[in-house]
Amino acid sequence: MNPARVILIVGPTASGKSALAMAAARRIAGAEILTADSMQIYRGMDIGTAKPSSALRAEIPHHLIDIADPHASGFTVENWLNAARELLTTLAANGRTAIIVGGTNLYVQALLSGLFEGPPADPELRARLQALGTDALHAQLQQVDPAAAARIHWNDARRLIRALEVHALTGRPLSEHQRQWHAAPHVLPDGWRCIGLLPDSAANARAINARVVHMMEAGLLDEVRALLARGALGAQAAEAVGYRELSLHLRGQRRLEDAIEDTKQKTRRLARQQRTWLRRFRQIPGSVWSNDLLDDAQAEKFFANVLGREIA
Numbered sequence: 001m002n003p004a005r006v007i008l009i010v011g012p013t014a015s016g017k018s019a020l021a022m023a024a025a026r027r028i029a030g031a032e033i034l035t036a037d038s039m040q041i042y043r044g045m046d047i048g049t050a051k052p053s054s055a056l057r058a059e060i061p062h063h064l065i066d067i068a069d070p071h072a073s074g075f076t077v078e079n080w081l082n083a084a085r086e087l088l089t090t091l092a093a094n095g096r097t098a099i100i101v102g103g104t105n106l107y108v109q110a111l112l113s114g115l116f117e118g119p120p121a122d123p124e125l126r127a128r129l130q131a132l133g134t135d136a137l138h139a140q141l142q143q144v145d146p147a148a149a150a151r152i153h154w155n156d157a158r159r160l161i162r163a164l165e166v167h168a169l170t171g172r173p174l175s176e177h178q179r180q181w182h183a184a185p186h187v188l189p190d191g192w193r194c195i196g197l198l199p200d201s202a203a204n205a206r207a208i209n210a211r212v213v214h215m216m217e218a219g220l221l222d223e224v225r226a227l228l229a230r231g232a233l234g235a236q237a238a239e240a241v242g243y244r245e246l247s248l249h250l251r252g253q254r255r256l257e258d259a260i261e262d263t264k265q266k267t268r269r270l271a272r273q274q275r276t277w278l279r280r281f282r283q284i285p286g287s288v289w290s291n292d293l294l295d296d297a298q299a300e301k302f303f304a305n306v307l308g309r310e311i312a
Contacts, residue, residue, distance in 0.1 A: 005092055006189070007307075010102040010281050011197030012271040014207040016294025018052060020195065021101045023299040024307075025060040030096045032061040034087055036111070037103030039240045041080065042070035044227055047220045048242040050211070063087050070227060073234035074158065081110045105277035112186045118162075118177060119169040129161045140164060145173035155235045186284045194287035195306060197294065198278055205268050207293055212242070212264045221246055221256075241266045 007024055011017045025031040035041075039049040043066045052062055064083060068075045084100075084107075091098045102108040129137060137160040142149040148163045163174040170177070188194060199207075224246040227233060238244060245262045248254040254262070282289060288306050292298060 005096075005191040006088065006098045006100065006193070008100045008102060008108065008188070008192060008194045009196075010105065010108060010194065010278060012199075012204055012274040012278065013050075013103070013267060014211045014271070014293075015197040015199050015204060016292075016299055017101050017103065017197060018050070018056075019294050019296050019299035020197070020303060021099050022052075022056060022060065023296070023303045024099050026300075027303065027307075028097045028099075030094075031099055032063065032091060032096055034084060034098055034100045035062060035064045035103065036080070036084070036100055036107040037064075038080070038107065039237070040065050040103065041068045041075060042066070042237050042240075043068070044223070044230075045070055045237065045240060045243065047215050047218050047223050048240065050215075070233050070237035071231045073156070073236055075236065077106060077110050078115060080107055081115065084111060105274055105281070108281070109277070112188070118166045118174070122165060122169060125165055125168060126161055129164055130157070134160065137161065137164065145175050147175035148173060151175075153235050153239055186281065188284060188286070193307070194281065194284045195303075196278060196281055196287055196289040197292075198275070198282065198289055199291055199293045201272070201275070203293055204271055208267045208271060209264050212260065212267060215242065216260060221249075225250055241270060 009017050009020050009024070021033050025033055033052075035052075037049065039045060040051050041064065042049070045051070051065060056062070057065070064080065064087070067083065088098055100108070100111070132140070134155050134157050137157060138149060138152075138154040141152070141160055141163050144167050145163055152159045152163060154160075166172075166174040166177065220242060224243055227243070228247060228250060232238070233243065233247070238247070242263045245254065245259040245266070249256050249259040281287070290302055292302070294302060
């Protein structure tokens with residue numbers, strides 16, 4: 001049997017996805033890794049996003065890392081999706097196997113099910129909304145779509161306007177449209193395989209806490225300080241877990257110990273949110289799952305057991 005041309009790896013943060021991706025890439029000649037992570041796209045945000053090391057990236061080609069400026073705003077799911085589709089086309093044409101590592105499940109959802117398109121833009125409506133300012137936009141969205149308001153940053157004017165526009169043009173909240181989009185069943189294209197990690201939540205939480213400690217020891221505070229020295233982070237990058245908390249500390253608004261604990265707590269919360277997505281991904285026909293946290297050796301053994309015969 002020929003190996004799959006695309007291997008999709010999903011799982012919560014700190015579960016071993018990167019180790020599994022490297023184990024797969026080392027066993028498949030010509031494999032390359034595509035990162036589906038909304039924070040690893042930013043240049044200079046390395047330690048806090050658990051970005052693959054320069055040594056790993058030199059060993060195996062990695063894509064969709066360091067493609068955006070953290071001090072700018074406006075990088076969208078569509079930007080990532082277009083880049084990912086172009087890369088998949090190129091790799092397939094060259095006979096390569098793509099290994100997609102899903103850190104941001106919204107990106108994975110878009111890759112599998114397309115984007116929620118919604119109604120076309122209304123220039124007049126947008127002009128009226130743009131005149132309101134972000135505080136008024138967020139307050140208005142809170143009234144008509146509290147679920148979207150809770151998810152969209154108060155300073156992200158583009159997304160606030162789009163959410164209000166969708167509600168005004170359809171009479172239904174954006175979050176309701178997106179729930180229907182999320183509910184669409186996932187069916188993998190021919191030649192794709194899905195491998196998922198869903199470890200015990202308590203073990204995952206301990207791994208997250210240990211990772212945050214390791215990141216601080218590796219120099220995360222200095223990384224945040226250097227980023228801020230070059231200017232304020234864009235609205236999206238500024239919300240990255242760890243970067244936001246340490247930015248507050250560097251501005252004198254948070255004790256370092258509290259910022260570190262907040263980072264652990266919010267990362268654990270992120271992992272819980274990711275598990276909601278993963279329960280749906282687990283329904284993908286033919287997908288294979290592990291309930292263990294994977295280190296390098298365990299990832300190699302697990303991948304060999306899952307796809308060893310196919311790539312022999």
